[in-house]
Amino acid sequence: MxxxxxxxxxxxxxxxxxxxxxxxxxxxxxxxxxxxxxxxxxxxxxxxxxxxxxxxxxxxxxxxxxxxxxxxxxxxxxxxxxxxxxxxxxxxxxxxxxxxxxxxxxxxxxxxxxxxxxxxxxxxxxxxxxxxxxxxxxxxxxxxxxxxxxxxxxxxxxxxxxxxxxxRALYHAAANFSGAFVIALIQETISLWGKLGIAEADALAALLPLLRGTADNVERLGAAGGLGSAIARGDAGTVRRHLDVLARVAPDSLELYRILSLRTIPLALAKGTLKPEAAKEITALLEKSIVKSVD
Ligand SMILES: NC(=O)c1ccc[n+]([C@@H]2O[C@H](COP(=O)([O-])OP(=O)(O)OC[C@H]3O[C@@H](n4cnc5c(N)ncnc54)[C@H](OP(=O)(O)O)[C@@H]3O)[C@@H](O)[C@H]2O)c1
CATH class of the missing domain: 3.40.50.720 (NAD(P)-binding Rossmann-like Domain)
Known part of the structure; x- marks a missing residue:
């Protein structure tokens, strides 16, 4: 009081x-x-x-x-x-x-x-x-x-x-990345899964536990520590498969995937599960994909 x-x-x-x-x-x-x-x-x-x-x-x-x-x-x-x-x-x-x-x-x-x-x-x-x-x-x-x-x-x-x-303007612009833009990203998954015939309600039911688990991990382990993904594992083959399928099926999502993947690399390096050599290989794949998408 x-x-x-x-x-x-x-x-x-x-x-x-x-x-x-x-x-x-x-x-x-x-x-x-x-x-x-x-x-x-x-x-x-x-x-x-x-x-x-x-x-x-x-x-x-x-x-x-x-x-x-x-x-x-x-x-x-x-x-x-x-x-x-x-x-x-x-x-x-x-x-x-x-x-x-x-x-x-x-x-x-x-x-x-x-x-x-x-x-x-x-x-x-x-x-x-x-x-x-x-x-x-x-x-x-x-x-x-x-x-x-x-x-x-x-x-x-x-x-x-x-x-x-x-x-205040910088504070607020930055906060969007952890608020409204998360919703935009959820919608991205819903739209892409829609191409597989998955209904929005089913997508949300599957995604919300993932989202909550991600928030829990970040709370416990910090941003880098809470990271999990092909990039965190240094799995270049999986990143290549992702880029290929997006280029074929959802080229509009390719740039978003590319930008977010590039932002994920420093986090994965900080976590220590991505080794510098694998980071180089994945960065090259992602940079190559921009050339392809421009062509
Ligand atoms: N929504 C959020 O999640 C959120 C979060 C944090 C901060 N904010 C900030 O909080 C503020 C309000 O946002 P909000 O989401 O509450 O907006 P809102 O739901 O649209 O409500 C705005 C209210 O202001 C009244 N109003 C509009 N023009 C007015 C005027 N000239 N004189 C007196 N009253 C007027 C409206 O009146 P009537 O109903 O009488 O027509 C309405 O009730 C904004 O600065 C926003 O950035 C919003």
Whole structure:
């Protein structure tokens, strides 16, 4: 729990606004006011959060110590600029990529500006308020605000992650590789297995245990230690078979396979199961395949 009593408000009653406001309310942090573009969304959120009142965005800025702007990234600057901010209060956005300059109107009015980005994919507005337990929350802002945001992150059971000024876009772009792009890769397998007549539901049932096992291995052994694959074993013949079949049956997937394989080689070398000679042979195969695919 925060040491001193902090009152919170939310502008934007979508997935993140609902998840955070309900999580804080459940942890007995006072959420006084919620607003959104539509009154209906604000009311729906207020119903979930004991003690919160649905109101206009200006009332949120007027009443609370920390106002979270949980609106789409492209609306943050416009919403922050449309309000008057109280000196000493704080205006905090939840975008992973936007820097704090989008909140410059709040700073000009004497408020503090901060960032509070939960590293979590919110599926829908109604998801469990406890979903953030164990997740990282990336913070930014002046020290006196970040200290409060750190305590609020811990109240949700999450782990605060402090980002250097100007680092949010890189942090967020990089996080895609472990989040949304994993889904894109799952879809790649589903599509390729579809060519073998495997239905999506059956593919998912087979792939999810693989995904969970992979995450477990990485948790236990680290990124290099958790690696398993033909490349990790130094099995050049298998890589050649993969390249051949993709070139024939799914040439659109060849480049992706090639790039990811090249990125896997340093990991396999670090693990120690791929020997430098085999790494050279596999690299040559992968580089040759680009020439072929261009031809
Ligand atoms: N979704 C995620 O997994 C995730 C994860 C981490 C961080 N974030 C960040 O969290 C923020 C919110 O994302 P989200 O996924 O919660 O978006 P969302 O589900 O689309 O919800 C956005 C909400 O903002 C409201 N809104 C839109 N324009 C507004 C305006 N001009 N004034 C007031 N309210 C407005 C919408 O209102 P109405 O319903 O009233 O129309 C909607 O309820 C973004 O910065 C996003 O990058 C998202």
């Amino acid at each position: 925060p040491r001193e009593k902090i009152t919170l408000g939310f502008i934007g009653a979508g997935r993140v606004g609902t998840g955070l406001a309900s999580g804080f309310a459940r942890a007995e942090v006072e959420v006084l006011a919620v607003a959104s573009r539509s009154v209906a969304s604000a009311r729906a959120l207020a119903k979930r959060v004991p003690g919160a009142r649905a109101c206009a965005p200006q009332e949120v800025a007027d009443r609370v110590d920390i106002a979270f702007l949980t609106v789409p990234d492209d609306a943050i600057a416009a919403v922050a600029s449309s309000l008057r901010w109280r000196a000493g209060s704080a205006c905090v956005h939840c975008s992973g990529a936007a820097d704090l300059d989008v909140l410059k109107k709040a700073v000009a009015d004497g408020a503090l500006a901060g960032g509070f980005h939960p590293l979590h994919m919110f599926g829908e507005a109604g998801e469990s308020a406890g979903a953030l337990a164990g997740c990282a929350i990336a913070l930014a802002g002046p020290d006196m605000l970040v200290e409060k945001l750190e305590r609020l992150a811990r109240v949700l059971g999450a782990k605060p992650l402090r980002l250097p000024e100007g680092g």
